[in-house]
Amino acid sequence: MRVEQLTLLLIERMGILLLLTFILTRIPLFRYLLDRRLDLRTGVTFSLFFGLISIAGTYAGVVITESGLDSTFFAASLGAHEAMADSALIGVMVAGLLGGVFVGTGAGFISGIHAYWLGGITGAADAWSTPIIGLLAGLVARFFAEERVIAPVKALFISVFAPILQMGMILIMHESSPSAIRTVDLIGVPMVVANSIGVGIFVAMILAAMKEEERAAASETQRALHIAEMALPYLKQGLTFETAEATANILRRELHANAVAVTDTEKILAHAGLGTMRHVQGELIVTELSRRAIQTGDIQVAARKEQIQPHHPAIGAAIIVPFRSGGQVAGLIKLYYQSIRQIRPVEEAFAKGLSKLISIQLDIAMAEQLRNLMKDAELKALQAQINPHFLFNTLNAIVTLIRVKPEEARRVTVQLGTYMRMNLTMTQTPLIPLYKELEHLQTYLGIVNIRFEDQLYVDCKCESGLEAVVIPPSTLQPLVENSIHHGFKGRTDKGKIHVDLRRKGNGVQITVRDNGNGFSSDVLSVLGQSPIVGGDSTGLGVFNVNRRLITLFGPETALKFANPPGGGARIDFTIPYPDGEARNESDDRRG
Incomplete structure (x- = not known):
């Protein structure tokens, strides 16, 4: 009967340790133990x-006394002759299993x-x-290093052997004296039950606290991502009064704040x-905390009314969140609340996450804009190279x-003026309708036919319905020019060039073929990939056409030579x- 009574007493008092466990899981330093990021200082602290x-x-x-239980x-x-069942x-x-x-x-x-x-009979043991x-x-x-925290069932099973080892040490130290045997008989089972169950519950509580924290972190992260995604389309357009107002309304609705303000580095946008009626767009930033947030880039918390602008009796605290570009x-981004009590650590953590997310997204948007500007600059440079050629x-x-x-x-000069005016108009955009490109080619052929008279025949066939398909400007003319000046060089017979445009699958296949000399074997493998060094031809026009096709449409549109x-x-x-x-535009044009 004393064994059962002792077991119940130990289990009841184990609640004190479980309370300590609950407090322990709320200590930020405890994360180092769970992540196994221990150094000498934290190791000594946890020991x-x-x-x-x-x-x-x-x-x-x-x-345990000679007369009974105390x-x-x-x-x-x-x-x-006394012992402690504990x-x-x-x-x-738990220290060994976690640390x-x-x-x-x-x-x-x-x-x-x-x-x-x-002291007591169990002290030395x-x-x-x-x-x-x-x-x-x-x-x-x-053996469980891959597990962040050992499973409660495993911890419970392992802990069964610890009291057994302790009971064995008591018998060894006292050479199995009658008093030692009586003590072990009385406290052995209660300590095995209480300690193993306690370790299992201890570990289970830690796991529960971790999952709760991770769920909360995941929820806040998802919320921050959702809000950043909603606000980013406006912020990407630049900080204007209109985009700032749209962002402020989104943040206030999603965060349930009393008020939200958006500023640049000088003025409120x-x-x-609350406080909107007292607020004037373009008002300069005057509060010290706001200027400090801009200078340091750190989140600031305003806990007093005098730190907040504009003043409003229903607003008593604010989080000032800087974002970068x-x-x-x-x-x-200023988030206003009625009281400092509403600004919990979770709000501050969320504000830090939101600041990082918006800053990262703005940097990505800036990189995308720079990449597009570089792409446009490269295309204009390639077009500029074709015209002088x-x-x-x-x-x-x-x-x-x-x-x-x-x-x-004189007639060629007039034709050239017409061609150049058309060329200047076309190169204002990276893509033009196919019918304009064909008109551009015909103007070019009008110039070269005056020079070559009846020595050149060019046949251009375009399948119906393709007129409005877009193509980079000055694509066909350099290819035809390549055939004229290099394919027919040294030939006395009549040169023939066939330009064929037809629908094929999900694309438009364009072929330019001639009856000239063909490509020399030493340049065929590199033609279009880079300008050719040496020889009579630099291949610059063909190279530029190939680069623009790949840049605008992808590598699958590259020129193929044979x-x-x-x-x-x-x-x-x-x-x-x-x-x-394209089909609708083409139909409208024909109609």
Whole structure:
């Protein structure tokens, strides 16, 4: 009967340790133990902490006297024939299972020294056994190193052996004397039950607290992402009165704040909620905390009314959240609340997360804008390279015609002026309708036909319905020019060029082929990939066309070069066919 009574007493008093466990899980330093980020300082701190928990478990125990059970709390010392049935091993076991060998052994030494000082029939045995138990618990924890916290069932099962080891040490130290045997018979089972259950509950509480914190963190992160996603489309447009007002309304609605303000680094751009009537857009930032947030980039908390602008009797606190763009503070988001009590640590943590998310998204948006600007600059540079290339060849032709056929030189000059005006209009945008590109090609051919007369035949066939498909400007003309000036070089027979445009699958296949000399084998593999060094041709026009196609449409639209079996040269490429829009524009134009 005394065994059952002792077991119940130990389980009841174990509630004190569980209360300490609950407090423990709320200490931020405890995260280092769970993440196994221990150094000497934190190791000593946790050894002392769990050692004190073990001592608390000792004082919450029950004194075993010769006359019976003494349930008085806080026994100052024990007589020579007295013993303590306690839950001291809970602290030691948890220290070893969570903190490893160092923390477990350290907590065991602290608990053992206290047990030896307390005295009694179990004092010396506890002094030897508790450090060993802490060491063994730390060694066992290495088998579960991949688990952040050992499972409660595993911890309970492992902890069963700790009191058994302690009971064995009592029998060894006292050479199995009758008093030692009686003590072990009385306290053995209650301590096994109380300590193993206590360790299991201890670990379960830690797991529950961790999951609760992780769920809360996940929820806040998701909320921050959602709000940042909603506000970003406005902030990406720049900090204006309109975008700031839209952002402030979104934040106030989603955060349930009393008011929200958005500023740049100098003035208030928008204010939503309480105090809006007293607020004037464009008002300069005057509060010290706001200026400090801009200078330092750190979140500030205003806890007094005099720190808040504009003043309102229903607003008593605020969080000032700076956000960055390009590494510099770009503005502030001010979240106003009725009382400082509404600004809990979770609100501050959320504000920090929101600041980082908006800053990261603004940096991504800036990088995207810079990338687009670089892309546009590259395209304009490529287009600028094509125009002088053609102009150089045409002017050479005009110089030749001036001496032998001045009237035709005048006509070519007029045609060139028309061509250049058309070219300037076309190159204002990276893409133009296909029908404009074909008109551009025909204007070019009108110039070269005056020079070559009946020595050149160009056949251009375009399948119906493709007129409005978009293509980079000056794409076809450089390819045709390449055939004229390099494919027919040294030939006396009539040059023929065929330009064929037809629908193929989800794209438009364009082919330019001629009956000329074909591509030389030494340049065929590199043509279009880079300008050719040496030789009569630089391949600059073909290279630029290839670069623009790849940049605008992707590598699958790159030029493909070949020498057909029948002779001559062939260039193929495919551009996307935009369903719907291109077809409608084409139909409207034909109608």
